[in-house]
Amino acid sequence: MSDLEAFRTETRDWLDQSCPDSLRGGTGGALAGTWGGRKWKPDNPDQRVWLDRCAERGLTAPTWPTAYGGGGLSKEQAKVLSEEMRALRVPPPLIGFGLTMIGPTLLQYGTEEQKQEHLPPICRGEIRWCQGYSEPGAGSDLAGLQCRAEDRGDHYIINGSKIWTSDADQADWIFALVRTDPQAKKQEGITFLLIDMETPGVTVSPIKLISGSSPFCETHFENVKAWKKNVVFKEHAGWTVAKALLGHERTMVAEAFGSGAGGARRTLADRARSHLPGVQEGQPLPDAVLRSQIARMEMDTQAFGLTMQRSRDAAKAGHQPGAESSIFKVVGTELNQRRQELLLKIAGPQALGWEGAGFAPDELQTTRDWLRSRGNTIEGGTSEVQRNVIAKRVLGLPD
Amino acid sequence: MDLILTEDQELIAKTAADFVAQKSPVARVRALRDQADEVGFSRDLWKEMADLGWVGIPFAEAHGGADLGLAELSVVLEALGRGLAPEPFLSTVLLGGLAIARSGDEALGEAWLPGVVSGEKILSLAYQGPASRYDLNVTGARATQDGDGYLLEGEKIQVLDGHVADAILVTARTSGDEGENDGISLFLVPKDTPGVGIERQIRVDHRNAALLHLSGVHVGSGSLVGPVGGAGSLVADVVDRATIGLCAEMLGGMQQAFDLTLAHLKSREQFEQVIGSFQALKHRAADVFIAIELARSVVMAAARAADDEAADLPRLVSLAKAHCSEAYVHVTNEGVQMFGGVGMTDEYDIGLYMKRARAAELSFGDADHHRARWAALGGY
Secondary structure (H helix, E strand, C coil): CCHHHHHHHHHHHHHHHHCCHHHCCCCCCCCCCCCCCCCCCCCCHHHHHHHHHHHHCCCCCCCCCHHHCCCCCCHHHHHHHHHHHHHHCCCCCCCCHHHHHHHHHHHHHCCHHHHHHHHHHHHCCCCCEEEECCECCECCCHHHCCCEEEECCCEEEEEEEEEEEECHHHCCEEEEEEECCCCCCHHHHEEEEEEECCCCCEEEEEECCCCCCCCEEEEEEEEEEEEHHHEECCCCEHHHHHHHHHHHHHHHHHHHHHCCCCCCCCCHHHHHHHHCCCCCCCCCCCCHHHHHHHHHHHHHHHHHHHHHHHHHHHHHCCCCCCHHHHHHHHHHHHHHHHHHHHHHHHHHHHHHCCCCCCCCHHHHHHHHHHHHHCCCCCCCCCHHHHHHHHHHHHCCCCC | CCCCCCHHHHHHHHHHHHHHHHHCCHHHHHHHHHCCCCCCCCHHHHHHHHHCCCCCCCCCHHHCCCCCCHHHHHHHHHHHHHCCCCCCHHHHHHHHHHHHHHHCCHHHHHHHHHHHHCCCCCEEEECCCCCCCCCCCCCCEEEEEECCEEEEEEEEEEEECCCCCCEEEEEEECCCCCCCCCCEEEEEEECCCCCEEEEEECCCCCCCEEEEEEEEEEEEHHHEECCCCECHHHHHHHHHHHHHHHHHHHHHHHHHHHHHHHHHHHHCEECCEEHHHCHHHHHHHHHHHHHHHHHHHHHHHHHHHHHCCCCCHHHHHHHHHHHHHHHHHHHHHHHHHHHHHHHHCCCCCHHHHHHHHHHHHCCCCCHHHHHHHHHHHCCC
């Protein structure tokens, strides 16, 4: 037996013995799961048990070094771990921006002290992070941000606002872009700073979206004191860090939305059968146009999944990320929007529910998911910005 | 099934790319067309490709082949697709040759495959009856028992390289009705068999093809390829594999068409700036790039599924062909538009790629056909 197969057996046994039964076989959406943090109250006490067991073994952050609370696994081992988790239908013990965004960024740009301070609490699910990038006046033109950080020797005084801070009302720390040099050129006067959300002067107001939920907030800073030891990389060099982190974010978004066809979810054809009059289970769909649209959706989703696989396979073989990775965010999000629109079309009038009588829970969810999906091509770099990036960086087209 | 090239495949890709750059520019194809060349491809280059080992890639070592698969062959076809090379890979290797090899008929294999591998014999597969559209079960030919052999009657269209094939494998119905998969038999018909009429067809993309007329053609029972009345699944499998080969060629073609277009976007000036600086064109160029990246993934996956004899091969073939059909047309339509007026001239190469894209789209089933097949295979 190869080392990898031995690892697989050992991992499978451990997962099988360690994951509480009440958590297994769930079909939550891509972003459902344990986010952790000081304010976290588990719906189910087993979530805490599962988190602690995994954290002890380094499995909340499988590929991070063990010195910072990670599992120290190779990419191949991490792939085996995720395959086994999927096969046993055990949920990820922890999700969130700590693991997917600020953690990898600190591993790349953080000082030893910053890694020691921030990474272990992320791995243990003790600190939940949010992202402070966009501002009311700085969206796609992110480098136009105005949130001001005045130099006071060993610390800064922050004044300004951040918008679209996901779940800021649940978060403990924020990684934020602040302007430390208002005289410099747009991209050159920005610093990447870590700020404790409990610092006096930080206030958070949730924003209600068209979908009715409030996953985003506006975060205000009024004379907030932030220590300079929490600058990541160098003062005024935050744009470099910001771009690296956006790369992590786009990968995360693409992976969250790109796998729409897989898993335990009902197939589009099954959903269609349940909404078309007189169609039995297993029968061909009588509506040729709908059938073709479903096939197109499934096929495009698989083409995208294969492209992500191609990228992972190349990385596993030690190649640099190829040009294909530049398309993930734009393709993944546009696919999800098309999928949500097709689900509406399949449900027909049953997709019109907002709440209350006459609509099944999954029908109501379909409506809300469609509304939420419209943001996918705006957040984390609009599709237009993504296409600009492909044209410039990959295709070499001039400004 | 990793979706990366092995070191050996990288090497084949490099050799093939160099070969196309040095020996098979599009100008060569243009000259064959303009001179109405009788063969329509270069027998010398075909021999060179055989000597390089490419023609023998998917055939057994016993027949002189390399015993490799579509993963390797598609790397070669992608390179040839960049140059629109007309040499008879589809007809001789992927259709006729693979039909014999996969039938398991040793006598026919020994009689024909060494000659195929060495580049001396040209084969084809006549699978399309008139008005059969994409239905392989509409054969357009009937075979009846005739002494110890069979008598073939019928018409076949667009038999690839049929005008120069040494033998054509012909689907014909020995029982049942057109449209049924049962009752299809496959016969190997040498070109000089009495009653065989071959008439060259000129297609919009100048890929070599011919009409095949069968009138009282007697063939012996040894010419049967696969079981009597049961060759339908063999033919479907072979056409699936040929479809992957065509998709690989399409991938190379769309990549080349895009390279030409990008070079134009970076050099053509209007309104005192290069047109590639306009966002309206940048975003469209990005969409073309996306379509090609997805095409590469689906072609690689289908080729590897074929080599692994995977159960979901037909679905992956449909995925590859549906995507490549639309992508190649999209890439070349955008190419002609972005070239502008000169894109409409015969002098510029982009038009040749646009014609090939359409011809490829409408071969072995278009995107709609393959979406319907995908749905049917998925039980809806």
